[in-house]
Amino acid sequence: MSERSITRRLTLALSGALAGFWLLAAALGAMVMQEEFGEVFDSSLQETAERLLILVVDDVESGDEPGSNLRFEGVVPASGEEYLIYQLRDEKGAVLLRSHDAPEAGFDAPLRRGFWRGSDYRFYTATTEGSEKLYLQVADALANRREALVEGSMALFLPVLLLVPASVALVWYIVRRTLKPIDALRQSIASKDGGNLAVIAREGMPRELLPIVRSVNLLLTRLKAALEAEREFTANSAHELRTPIAGALAQTQVLIDELPGGPRKARARQVEASLVKLSHLAEKLLQLARAEAGVGAVSTPVDLARVLELVVLDFQRDPEGAGRLQFHRAEGAVLRKPASEDGFAIALRNLIENALVHGDPDVPIDVRLERDGTVRIINGGPLLADWELEMIRKRFGRGRTTAEGSGLGISIAQRLLAQMNARLELVSPPEGHAGGMEARIKFDQQTG
Known part of the structure; x- marks a missing residue:
């Protein structure tokens, strides 16, 4: 199971909450806007009908005879699409007068004062007083209202959609800055080991x-x-x-x-x-x-190739290692690293001793310094499984061997090399060999 990041969880949670609140606020705003638009449109519809009724009735009454405007199409044609259309109807429902875009047939609305909602229009009917009533019905297309609502809602939602990515970035930045002391504390704790047990500085840490x-x-x-x-x-x-x-x-x-x-x-x-x-x-x-105690960690670069040559020469002078140890230094090979000469010598001696004691006595031990600074110690012997290589890395760990030893040599070398920013690799079989083991020392490039 992958580790879950607090920063990621907080960013997603806060961004989701903000986006949800913004969308909810925009939805509520759209609902309020729909209600307010309805009131505004209804008010305009009623006011238009009542004022237009006076003008239309005067126009009808000024005719030469009653009903002279029955087929009157004399309303000035609209230059574009009309938002409001109207019809003047008598008590029988006949259309006496209509606007340019109004249908010739009567509206599907009852002849009584007030509002009426049809499938496509919102109507308001205004009536005259007297024995012969006239009915002026003004219609407002519902499509116009829906269009206004959609455009208004888009004006609310589009800024939200644009602000959500910006809010995610802002929340991520704020969360990162807020959690920076926690990350610094985590790194400080993670850096602690047997060689670094200095107390953590309290300066700059939040009270929590x-x-x-x-x-x-x-x-x-x-x-x-x-x-x-x-x-x-x-x-x-x-x-x-x-x-x-x-x-x-x-x-x-x-x-x-x-x-x-x-x-x-x-x-x-x-x-x-x-x-x-x-x-x-x-x-x-x-x-x-x-x-x-951490004797391997120093900051001044030293010539470790010279240390390697001296250690190998010391073993070659020993009667037990005479004739078994071979040293090869590649042309132009340099090994200058910030490391303790004494600590590097101890690590080398343990690895070479391990090769002498546990390697095949009939196979020479090959110590090599490569051009990239890698040190290789190769000895003959049986093929070792991965679990055996892991076992001999452990303190007091011993593989399948009857030779005497404490089981500490590789553990000591590994500990010292880690303090020098180097890693110890154990390989079986070495490249080009059928059996045996190779101890390979590799330094990090940035420590050169």
């Missing part, structure tokens, strides 16, 4: 976030104290163990030289092997403590 910052800082302080105590204990313990272990190992070796051959000498050699293993473990614990 201060309790969270206070709690996180308290937790970081306690965690930092616990980790420092653990590292100090590990480092002190390993350091204090080195001297007595070295003394016991020396005494054991003297004892082995003095003892004659037999079971006692064999047991003494077993004690020597155990002390060597214990000394190696103490050395690894010291390296682990230094890695946990």
